Amino acid sequence: MKAWTREERYQPMEAVSPVTLEAMKEQVAESPYRQTFHIQPETGLLNDPNGLIYYDGEYYISHQWFPLGAVHGLKYWFNYRSRDLVHFEPHGAILKPDTEYDSHGVYSGSAFEYQGRLYYMYTGNHRDEDWSRTSSQLIAKMEDDGTLKKFPKPMVAGPPEGYTQHFRDPKVFQRGDTYYAILGAQTEDEAGRLLLYKSTDIVKWEFHGEVQTRLDAFGYMWECPDYFELDGHDVVMFCPQGIESDGERYRNIYQSGYLIGQFDIEQLELNHGDFLELDHGFDFYAPQTFTSEDGERILIGWMGLPDTAYPTDKDDWAHCLTVPRSLHIEDGKLKQRPIANLQKLRTNEETALGYANKFNRKLQPYEGKQYELIIDILENEATELYFELRASKTQSTLITYNTRTQKLTLDRSESGPLPEPVDGTTRSTVLDTPLQQLQIFVDTSSIEIFCNDGERVLTSRIFPDSEATGIKASTESGQVYLKFTKYDLEENA
Known part of the structure; x- marks a missing residue:
């Protein structure tokens, strides 16, 4: 540098x-991380x-x-x-x-x-x-x-x-x-x-x-x-x-x-x-x-x-x-x-209902690099939930939720190159109420996670490569019944 x-x-x-x-x-326009x-x-x-x-x-x-x-x-x-x-x-x-x-x-x-x-x-x-x-x-x-x-x-x-x-x-x-x-x-x-x-x-x-x-x-x-x-x-x-x-x-x-x-x-x-x-x-x-x-x-x-x-x-x-x-x-x-006006950016909607458990991880056709994802938790019998975004064979940005403690954790240890110096690769918060919904905005090099209709927010830069597009859900044990709604988002300018 x-x-x-x-x-x-x-x-x-x-x-x-x-x-x-x-x-x-x-x-600058050629940077692979442009939002x-x-x-x-x-x-x-x-x-x-x-x-x-x-x-x-x-x-x-x-x-x-x-x-x-x-x-x-x-x-x-x-x-x-x-x-x-x-x-x-x-x-x-x-x-x-x-x-x-x-x-x-x-x-x-x-x-x-x-x-x-x-x-x-x-x-x-x-x-x-x-x-x-x-x-x-x-x-x-x-x-x-x-x-x-x-x-x-x-x-x-x-x-x-x-x-x-x-x-x-x-x-x-x-x-x-x-x-x-x-x-x-x-x-x-x-x-x-x-x-x-x-x-x-x-x-x-x-x-x-x-x-x-x-x-x-x-x-x-x-x-x-x-x-x-x-x-x-x-x-x-x-x-x-x-x-x-x-x-x-x-x-x-x-x-x-x-x-x-x-x-x-x-x-x-x-x-x-x-x-x-x-x-x-x-x-x-x-x-x-x-x-x-x-x-x-x-x-x-x-x-x-x-x-x-x-x-x-x-x-x-x-x-x-x-x-x-x-x-x-x-x-x-x-x-x-x-803000509600962000809905103007939505260009394509995909919705699916399904169970996730320890063995069911990938929900097709969900993938992308710039999108809004709403995850509604309809029934939860799992001990711990895992959501992987911007995922590939070697990279993922991991959101973990522990049902007993109500602790939600963002882990970017495998999200690509990391800013430095930074204290650790995880950030956590304990929710006031059990997790019912995540509304997540993913851009080329960022993620903003809104928990339970705005109860908590976690904002972070992530720098995965262009092949990291997968979206996955799984559990530690037990299963969870989910509704996924994904919107592709147009550029804002």
Whole structure:
């Protein structure tokens, strides 16, 4: 793999010839792991979803982007627009690192509407000659022609006293006539925190204070915060860095999760339950939510992790975004479901009923590389269930369910080349209720597993070869009566 110098990582895209950029696009397009119905970078590296909003009849979806290679370097925002969150039209780089305040990267942020116009608030990253970081919060306004005009100076020039320059990722929300921005931060003694700013005119922002939680020692930095009201509850999402693994919990290098409770915004007190992980797979980070045309709360995440090398790196691209998920709180628990509009991608349906046991493994004619698979468990007398996807003689992605413990495990040890470094080759979660259904989205190099109508989700990248197309079901002992419904899926662009 290429060793990147600092100068190469921070070379502007504009300094590279159009011929070179077009050649990079052509090379990336030939990668055997290119996805078909997920947003992915045309070149280079994609990370955090940013600026998600429904505005003036369209969805605006952006993501962090380093265009020149599969490494973290000088970041831009790459934008898509969509009318249905299924088919996306690329609009290129809309925010660029072209001022003194964001000279070393347009970092994460959010979109909001003010007086009928679209605005973005984001973190500008600047480095001095000694490579010391300065983080400030900037705003850009979308003009009538679709271009963005940045405000001349930062709205928040730096962190308040007692916090470091790890101060970023503003998520703007509105309560009444007041706009709030919740930011991730780090104290000077290296503890993760959430800070709140407020404004009535989006020009003058006042530090409102630190959000009070019961998580006093919970990682050294909290990234990508989000706040929203949902089904009578307040939800705060964030990504703590520096959490030690605890059995099956917190196995990834960094975590993404949420708190449910009631937030007294004036007193800055969040009365909440336990911190719960949003996703139990290998590759999920930096999620952001927004409100759909119909008022649903929608989540999109980054299907990847920082500080991890992926098999696509050799093809000069990395990562994708998850499919959009609708969020609801039911019986005090957050549920995530693939949005209904994804059904527009369905092109061919195959349905079958049958028993699976220790000896019955292959269900014809099921095979494929890009599909949606719904497995309904109608009767279960088995001790353990096994579902193999993207299977061949040498490869498979294995889902195991233990009937007694209700533990569901994703095993990608035989899924092809693996990202590294990663803690182990399995991820597990214990379901609240017995397994009744799996809804699974499989793309060329990813799998997203929705358990029991959104009770749990496991999101992961997998990198099988083109011959691994089989779908199999079996048991350890006993038998299970299943209904399989498989849909082929068209490309989303």
